[in-house]
Amino acid sequence: MGFFTLVLVLVLVSKLFFPAPHPQDPPSYRTLFYNLCLLLLALPAVYYIRKIWKALRIRLLWKIKRRLVLANIFIGAIPVLTVVAIFWFAGLLFYYQLSYYLIGNQIGIHSAQIHAYTLSLRDRLEGISTGAEISAALLRETLDSDAGFLLNSYPSSIILLHFTDPASGQAVTYANGGRNTGLIDSYRMPSWVEGGSFSNLVVEDLQPELYEGSVFIRSFVSSEFMSDLDFRIEVSVPLDRFFLNRLKAALGLDVLLTDRAEIPRLNLLFQNIDVPRDRITDSTINFDAGSKPAWSGWFFPLFPVSWNEGIERESFKPGVLLVEPSFAKLLGNAFRSEGSIGKRILLVLQFIFGFFLVVEIVSIIIGIKLTQSITAAVNNLDQGTEFVKRGDFGHRIVVQSRDQLGTLAASFNQMTEYIQQLVRERVLKERMERELEIAKEVQERLFPKRSPRMKSLEVSGMCLPARTVSGDYYDYLSLDSGELGLAVGDICGKGISAALLMANLQATLRSNSMNSRHSGDWTGERAVAEIMQSMNRQMYEFTADNKFATLFYAVYNDAARTLTYCNAGHNPPLYFEGEHVRRLGTGGTVIGIFPDSHYDQDTLKMNAGGILVAYTDGVVESENEYGEEFGENRIIQLVRGNRELGADGLRALIAEQVLSWTSAEERSDDMTLVVAKVRQSGDHPLQ
Numbered sequence: 152m153g154f155f156t157l158v159l160v161l162v163l164v165s166k167l168f169f170p171a172p173h174p175q176d177p178p179s180y181r182t183l184f185y186n187l188c189l190l191l192l193a194l195p196a197v198y199y200i201r202k203i204w205k206a207l208r209i210r211l212l213w214k215i216k217r218r219l220v221l222a223n224i225f226i227g228a229i230p231v232l233t234v235v236a237i238f239w240f241a242g243l244l245f246y247y248q249l250s251y252y253l254i255g256n257q258i259g260i261h262s263a264q265i266h267a268y269t270l271s272l273r274d275r276l277e278g279i280s281t282g283a284e285i286s287a288a289l290l291r292e293t294l295d296s297d298a299g300f301l302l303n304s305y306p307s308s309i310i311l312l313h314f315t316d317p318a319s320g321q322a323v324t325y326a327n328g329g330r331n332t333g334l335i336d337s338y339r340m341p342s343w344v345e346g347g348s349f350s351n352l353v354v355e356d357l358q359p360e361l362y363e364g365s366v367f368i369r370s371f372v373s374s375e376f377m378s379d380l381d382f383r384i385e386v387s388v389p390l391d392r393f394f395l396n397r398l399k400a401a402l403g404l405d406v407l408l409t410d411r412a413e414i415p416r417l418n419l420l421f422q423n424i425d426v427p428r429d430r431i432t433d434s435t436i437n438f439d440a441g442s443k444p445a446w447s448g449w450f451f452p453l454f455p456v457s458w459n460e461g462i463e464r465e466s467f468k469p470g471v472l473l474v475e476p477s478f479a480k481l482l483g484n485a486f487r488s489e490g491s492i493g494k495r496i497l498l499v500l501q502f503i504f505g506f507f508l509v510v511e512i513v514s515i516i517i518g519i520k521l522t523q524s525i526t527a528a529v530n531n532l533d534q535g536t537e538f539v540k541r542g543d544f545g546h547r548i549v550v551q552s553r554d555q556l557g558t559l560a561a562s563f564n565q566m567t568e569y570i571q572q573l574v575r576e577r578v579l580k581e582r583m584e585r586e587l588e589i590a591k592e593v594q595e596r597l598f599p600k601r602s603p604r605m606k607s608l609e610v611s612g613m614c615l616p617a618r619t620v621s622g623d624y625y626d627y628l629s630l631d632s633g634e635l636g637l638a639v640g641d642i643c644g645k646g647i648s649a650a651l652l653m654a655n656l657q658a659t660l661r662s663n664s665m666n667s668r669h670s671g672d673w674t675g676e677r678a679v680a681e682i683m684q685s686m687n688r689q690m691y692e693f694t695a696d697n698k699f700a701t702l703f704y705a706v707y708n709d710a711a712r713t714l715t716y717c718n719a720g721h722n723p724p725l726y727f728e729g730e731h732v733r734r735l736g737t738g739g740t741v742i743g744i745f746p747d748s749h750y751d752q753d754t755l756k757m758n759a760g761g762i763l764v765a766y767t768d769g770v771v772e773s774e775n776e777y778g779e780e781f782g783e784n785r786i787i788q789l790v791r792g793n794r795e796l797g798a799d800g801l802r803a804l805i806a807e808q809v810l811s812w813t814s815a816e817e818r819s820d821d822m823t824l825v826v827a828k829v830r831q832s833g834d835h836p837l838q
Contacts, residue, residue, distance in 0.1 A: 219525060223518035223519070250402075250474065255453070261368055264304070265368055273374065273384055276380065277380070285317045285379070287314075291325050294327060302327075307391050307393060309327070309386070310327040310387075311325070311384070312325045314382035315380075337358070338361060340385075341461060343460070347371075349371040353369045353457070354457060354458060355387075357458050362387065366408055369385065369387045395408065405474070407473045528556035531551075531560060535547075547564045548564055587619040587620065588619070590620050594620050594621065602798075602799075606709050608828070609798040609830060612627075612823075615818070616821050617818040617820055620646065621653070621823075622642035622646075622821055624823070625639045625640070625825050626638045626660070628664050634706050637703075637706075639702075641823070642698075642700045644698070656686075656690070679715050680750045683704060683738065687745070687750070691743050698743060701720040703765055707757075713755065714763070716735055716752065716754075716755065717739075719740065722768055722771065726755060728757075729760075733755070737752065738750050760829060762826065762828045764786060764824070764825075765825045766822075766825070768820060769819075769822040770786070770809055772819075773820075773822070798826045801828070806824060
């Protein structure tokens with residue numbers, strides 16, 4: 152709350168001493184501070200809006216009655232309104248697309264008519280230049296006589312004839328209507344249209360001083376390549392008020408030719424902009440000051456082709472044709488008073504709308520009535536739960552109906568009879584679960600927290616209990632003189648008893664290993680075997696007759712890279728060197744059964760790249776859905792095929808394959824796995 156208070160204070164200070172900067176002001180520290188304060192204001196605003204919304208939601212939606220009423224509204228009313236809105240919006244978009252098509256088609260019709268006249272004029276000029284003496288006067292006379300056909304339909308049209316005078320050999324440009332000769336003589340054609348044919352809506356940005364207007368329907372043709380006379384004909388019909396009124400009369404759409412417009416690549420159908428005429432705005436569309444009256448409404452633009460470049464642009468100045476479609480005019484034209492069918496259709500639509508409105512109101516009323524019947528039963532159940540919360544299990548709900556809600560009330564009365572018993576059973580179960588969780592936490596502390604750091608050996612281990620606690624055991628013992636003890640064991644049984652015996656086994660092994668190092672009793676050639684014999688005697692003396700354990704214990708010498716081990720009835724670990732696999736089975740029987748069991752030991756030289764895999768029977772005896780065990784051979788294949796992986800990678804790969812092999816949701820036995828790999832000569836020890 153202190154942070155939000157500080158933010159509010161900063162905002163108030165910025166308002167008092169740093170007023171909002173003007174949009175035209177250059178950036179400054181005042182602007183930066185003001186914007187930063189506004190940004191920080193959003194944080195407490197979101198926080199308080201969320202808290203207010205949460206409080207309102209809890210207060211408004213706490214009762215089932217209100218929730219059901221809202222559910223009826225969302226299920227009944229909102230989908231109908233949404234469908235109506237979708238169809239309305241789709242029809243609106245279709246109308247705008249249709250309007251765009253109609254205006255484009257109408258301009259295309261005029262463009263085709265003008266181009267047909269231009270082609271006809273070209274044929275006439277080519278006809279008089281074939282087999283006869285050609286003169287500039289004759290060409291002008293022909294142009295003036297034929298111009299009347301176009302001027303009757305388009306009085307403001309401009310016809311330019313550009314040809315090479317046969318007498319003087321000079322380029323001559325002639326225009327109908329007595330145009331300014333000085334300007335006409337400077338006429339030039341854009342390079343992209345040279346020798347071709349063109350007919351479209353264009354903006355004159357090459358020689359605007361030569362024409363009256365900026366946007367034209369222009370037709371341009373050249374003489375045939377086999378013609379005796381080389382000439383060009385350009386016919387331009389300006390989009391003046393006379394022409395725009397013709398478009399409006401034909402389509403019923405308002406059309407405006409602007410002096411300037413800048414429109415981005417957004418869908419302009421979603422813009423409704425009112426542009427004042429006395430200034431330039433920073434909105435999406437931008438008119439020059441004083442160019443045209445303000446025009447507010449939905450519109451879409453028609454961008455002519457640039458006569459200078461021959462491409463259609465998304466924004467340029469001057470000359471953008473804006474078209475304002477009117478949905479109201481469309482409805483007026485569709486249902487005008489002259490047509491009796493239109494009146495009937497409008498009447499049918501009004502009747503359908505009224506009918507659906509009445510149905511919707513009746514549906515809401517019926518839904519409210521049904522909601523009240525449901526909420527009454529729910530309220531009785533709520534009162535019953537209040538008695539149960541207070542511990543009054545003798546309270547009973549009055550069953551008022553024989554429907555499903557009445558059956559629910561009767562079931563509630565029956566369930567209260569068993570609540571006390573269920574509560575007692577739950578307390579006992581939670582107590583047992585807490586004890587198991589404590590035992591699990593204690594056991595997890597007994598397992599190694601991290602892998603030991605050796606110069607030549609990397610080790611990785613894991614234990615996955617079948618239940619909450621495990622009877623498997625693995626451990627690392629850091630000994631003197633650069634030696635490491637490795638232990639993997641499996642206790643008979645599962646659950647708490649096996650976990651307790653596992654803790655006892657760990658403590659015994661660590662005690663014997665440390666004592667043997669400090670006292671010097673077991674420093675000879677049978678040191679590992681003697682530790683195992685001592686473990687056997689202690690397990691036999693301090694455990695029950697039916698309790699025993701399998702144990703594999705080894706001591707690795709980091710300097711000599713030797714592994715001295717003893718296997719007491721455990722699954723023989725696998726040692727991989729190249730393609731060869733050796734099973735480490737030297738030792739004796741399980742510990743804890745016979746007090747005088749004899750154990751042997753063996754020493755293994757581990758070369759660079761050698762891999763040791765020790766595991767419990769829960770790994771190889773994991774079964775799939777068909778009862779097939781994972782087996783030792785699959786472990787051998789995995790290690791052989793992935794020898795380049797480190798100890799962590801091999802351990803993770805084997806565990807992943809075993810878990811994916813097992814189909815049962817609960818494993819039948821604990822799984823313990825230890826992988827040790829001798830580093831190559833170029834490898835570095837872990838940091």
